Amino acid sequence: MTNMNRSPFTDKIEQEEPPRKFSMPHFTSFKGDEDPKRHLKHYRSTMVLYRNNDTLICKIFATTLQGELQDWFYTLPPLFIRSFDELFLVFTKEYSTYCSIKKKSDHLFNVKKDPKESLRDYVKRFKPKKVKIVGYDDSIASATSQKGFPAKYPLFGELIMKEDLTLANCFALAEKHALWDEAR
Structure with missing residues (x-):
């Protein structure tokens, strides 16, 4: 069983502080009942000013997860996530069943x-x-x-x-x- 007190982020991500003038944007929480790609698009467009700060993008993304998703996040192994790209892949793989199915x-x-x-x-x-x-x-x-x-x-x-x-x-x-x- 994974230690719930230990973050799945590497120490580098965990220890980095947000920029001094960083103000937390408003996000729609992801509850796991909608298309994860839509949530990621919303998240990326909201965080566009910080796109070059991968550690901040990782840490803030974790705050957009709610309920069972927050629990899922803490079941990931400690030191598992080294970048937002890795978090993106793990997240979309886990919640791919909620992706919208495009039709003709x-x-x-x-x-x-x-x-x-x-x-x-x-x-x-x-x-x-x-x-x-x-x-x-x-x-x-x-x-x-x-x-x-x-x-x-x-x-x-x-x-x-x-x-x-x-x-x-x-x-x-x-x-x-x-x-x-x-x-x-």
Whole structure:
């Protein structure tokens, strides 16, 4: 069993002090229930001013881990982590099951408006699905969002009459129709 009082960082990392004017940025804690790569992107963009201070980046990253992740971190062997690159690899390997799975554009054809669902809720549900598409193509996304509406819906007729409709324009029309529906 690993000593919980002993850090997995090397002594060099542990003993280095932060720069004098260092002010701790605000981070979203990582709880292990989301994409670790997204957390790392957020962390790196927040720490961009300190990117040349590897030891500081290591030490601060450990503070972004919460709950079971903090426990996991202290199960790593003492003196195990010598750089942020090593910490990055160990962390992503451990939490790779939470990585977002990218999908192809045709996946969007499965997103259809439920008859009981409001237009606004459909658009809210569609947007996060679009983000997971590899090689996102606006014309395909626009076409798939249109296919999601039932043909009898007034918005459907307006959408198919427009040429070169972008997804943003499609969502704007949906929002306009949602306001009309709510006003009735």
